[in-house]
Amino acid sequence: MGPLVTLLIGLVSLTVALDNGLLKTPPMGWMAWERFRCDIDCKDDPENCIREELFRDMANRLVEDGWKELGYEYVIIDDCWMSMQRDNQGRLQPDASRFPGGIAKLAEYVHDRGLKLGIYADMGTQTCMGFPGTTLDKIEIDAQTFASWGVDYLKFDGCNSNPVEQMLGYPLMSKALNATGRPIAYSCSWPAYVGGLPPNVNYSLLADICHLWRNYNDIQDSWDSVQNIIEWFSQNQDELQPTAGPGRWNDPDMLIIGNFGLSLEQARSQMALWAIMAAPLIMSNNLRNLDNSARAILQNKAAIGINQDPMGIQGRRLLQETSHIEVYWRPLSYSASALVFLSRRTDMPFLYHTSLAKLHYDAGNYEVFFTGKTVAGLNASTEFTVSINPSGVVMWYIYPEPSKQTDTLDHQHYKASRFSFHKAKPGRHAVL
Ligand SMILES: *[C@@H]1O[C@H](CO)[C@@H](O)[C@H](O)[C@H]1NC(C)=O
Ligand SMILES: *[C@@H]1O[C@H](CO)[C@@H](O)[C@H](O)[C@H]1NC(C)=O
Ligand SMILES: *[C@@H]1O[C@H](CO)[C@@H](O)[C@H](O)[C@H]1NC(C)=O
Secondary structure, eight states: OOHHHHHHHHHHHTOOOOOSSOOSSOOEEEESHHHHTTOOOTTTOTTTSSSHHHHHHHHHHHHHTTSGGGTOOEEEOOSSOBOSSOOTTSOOOBOTTTOTTHHHHHHHHHHHTTOEEEEEEEBSSBOTTSSBOBOGGGHHHHHHHHHHHTOOEEEEEOTTOOHHHHHHHHHHHHHHHHHTOSOOEEEEOHHHHTTSSTTTOOHHHHHHHOSEEEOSOOOOSSHHHHHHHHHHHHHTHHHHGGGOBTTBEEEOOOBOTTSSSOOHHHHHHHHHHHHHTTOOEEEOSOTTSOOHHHHHHHTOHHHHHHHTOTTOOOOEEEEEOTTSEEEEEEEOSTTOEEEEEEEOOSSSOEEEEEETGGGTOOSSEEEEEETTEEEEEEETTOEEEEEEOTTOEEEEEEEEOOOTTOOHHHHHHHHHHHHHHTOSSTTOOOOO
């Protein structure tokens, strides 16, 4: 290794946590990539090309269509926003014909609506789509540029770099973002480029320097892709699940609900599983013409409440039955929890018989909230049956039934949990 690399390793070892209080719960918002990719053909496809109008439109939709009040706040630019050349001071600049107002103006537009702006860069010689990359010597200037524009979130991709450059570059960018003095959420694609698992990935280091990280393959617009991601995260949950927590999230990639590849059942399944996995709820869809069923799923307050639980404990797959029913579980604040029953079957709705005891719940009495109904008087050994549609889910929110013996403190916790669950309109929303 040359002296430069040795010096850089020295700097990296001084890196402190990017612990700036951001993303105590998983980020929520909208990102361009899965739905709009690298469409830069504004002549023939003006509605869908990557340009400032697209992001302004999405910001307007987030505000006017009820997303923002539910927590969807980030508008995130992905690849293909840049000019092919840096400016004469070596700074990245947006493509002049597609972003004539510049990024600072766009950030202002987004901020004026109470939202936050995210941007994309790539640790390497070029972005994945061939635009200017951020090599090690450009990290500081790029961090400064983004901060000067008022950017609130950086997705730092990893195409066209090697593992040594990544090992240096991701911590350096963390330090450089911190040094700007502007709180910027930092999403690292690093693990996805080195297999996503230890020993290639050091998750405690990642959690020190990034707020979230992409562990695995890009999502595509299909149920196969969603299932493949769920499977990979579940098979590796012993490594991945403990690394998540407030300010540090695994990212199984964007929500594709409202696009072309998922049935209604499958869309519900993605939402439910992303809630269980404490995953970022970052949609990539066309908010201008989303149909009502997709909107209802993405705006489901119970699923959002479960996803945003303040304890921030990622859930796990509990069971895989030979019937191809799987059960997922996530512990929530105030002794509540969420259960998701997922059917991998392809025939017809399946009647699944179980009890909370079989799902490792302690003895006691519980209440369950699902699809608008509350079921009280369930104890751990009560046998029950859920009917799960093919490639669909049933999602439950469960809490201990308040008993006469419940002491005051527990009772307060219980009421607080009901309150946070029923944040907006108490008692009026249904779990998926
Ligand atoms: C920079 O890092 C320090 C130490 O973790 C933290 O207290 C501070 O809030 C960070 N500042 C920004 C702008 O990220
Ligand atoms: C992982 O990174 C942490 C710093 O966050 C360090 O203390 C630890 O030794 C690293 N583990 C390995 C196996 O390199
Ligand atoms: C649990 O509830 C069932 C009815 O659902 C009842 O038969 C059983 O006695 C109850 N068990 C306990 C320990 O309360």
